[in-house]
Amino acid sequence: MMSDPNRLPIYPANQPPEPLKPHHHPPQYYVRRVKEGLATRVSKIVCSIFLSLLLIFGIITFIMWLSLRPHRPRIFIHDFSVPGLSQENGFENAEIAFNVTLRNSNQHIGIFYDAMDGSVFYKDQKIGSRSLFSETHQDPKTTTIVSGAFSGATLTVTSQHWMEFLADRAAGSVTFRLDLASAIRFKVSTWTSRTHRMHASCPVAVGANGSILPSSKDKRCPVYFT
Ligand SMILES: *[C@@H]1O[C@H](CO)[C@@H](O)[C@H](O)[C@H]1NC(C)=O
Ligand SMILES: *[C@@H]1O[C@H](CO)[C@@H](O)[C@H](O)[C@H]1NC(C)=O
Numbered sequence: 342m343m344s345d346p347n348r349l350p351i352y353p354a355n356q357p358p359e360p361l362k363p364h365h366h367p368p369q370y371y372v373r374r375v376k377e378g379l380a381t382r383v384s385k386i387v388c389s390i391f392l393s394l395l396l397i398f399g400i401i402t403f404i405m406w407l408s409l410r411p412h413r414p415r416i417f418i419h420d421f422s423v424p425g426l427s428q429e430n431g432f433e434n435a436e437i438a439f440n441v442t443l444r445n446s447n448q449h450i451g452i453f454y455d456a457m458d459g460s461v462f463y464k465d466q467k468i469g470s471r472s473l474f475s476e477t478h479q480d481p482k483t484t485t486i487v488s489g490a491f492s493g494a495t496l497t498v499t500s501q502h503w504m505e506f507l508a509d510r511a512a513g514s515v516t517f518r519l520d521l522a523s524a525i526r527f528k529v530s531t532w533t534s535r536t537h538r539m540h541a542s543c544p545v546a547v548g549a550n551g552s553i554l555p556s557s558k559d560k561r562c563p564v565y566f567t
Contacts, residue, residue, distance in 0.1 A: 416564055420558070468496065541563065
């Protein structure tokens with residue numbers, strides 16, 4: 342009788358099916374399996390140690406960056422006055438006096454300032470300009486007072502400007518802008534950063550008597566790096 346390969350074998354009822362033969366592998370097979378298992382376990386451990394170290398290193402770097410991250414100087418305008426503002430022909434011996442402070446709020450970082458220049462603007466026109474100080478080093482957590490005046494050669498107020506001041510004054514206040522510019526470097530122990538060009542811009546309004554208005558006093562000036 343020919344057997345059809347597509348048919349399931351039918352066993353006679355009184356004869357149980359032959360049990361499946363267990364797989365027999367040569368001993369080398371098991372040795373290899375154990376070796377491979379060990380290799381994956383070792384590589385997993387190495388991998389997790391490496392990842393943990395990377396994480397710890399990352400956290401330490403982040404903490405160091407947080408504590409060493411340089412804060413830009415905090416610049417405040419405390420005083421600004423145009424003493425002759427109440428006089429009709431005050432422009433002939435006009436003077437603009439100011440007082441600003443530079444605060445290094447960093448814990449461990451010193452700041453080197455190159456020479457700092459100050460300029461006064463009125464309606465975006467520069468009406469005065471002078472050097473405020475030459476190279477200066479500022480220790481951490483200290484404040485430097487920069488006060489002075491624009492007058493004579495450092496102030497170029499025309500009679501036209503003065504008439505505009507008087508018109509503004511009649512309306513209640515005259516608004517100026519004091520700009521400070523310097524190149525600065527940060528210093529952490531022996532490491533010194535590259536030079537950043539710093540620019541502070543202090544809008545300031547004076548009242549009819551030429552003194553700074555309370556709304557401008559002790560205001561923080563925005564600081565930009567260019
Ligand atoms: C400038 O302002 C600061 C802070 O208000 C003050 O301590 C200092 O005496 C002032 N300096 C001058 C010259 O007005
Ligand atoms: C100038 O006027 C303001 C009010 O507008 C006043 O608070 C301030 O004391 C005056 N300053 C001087 C020096 O007279």
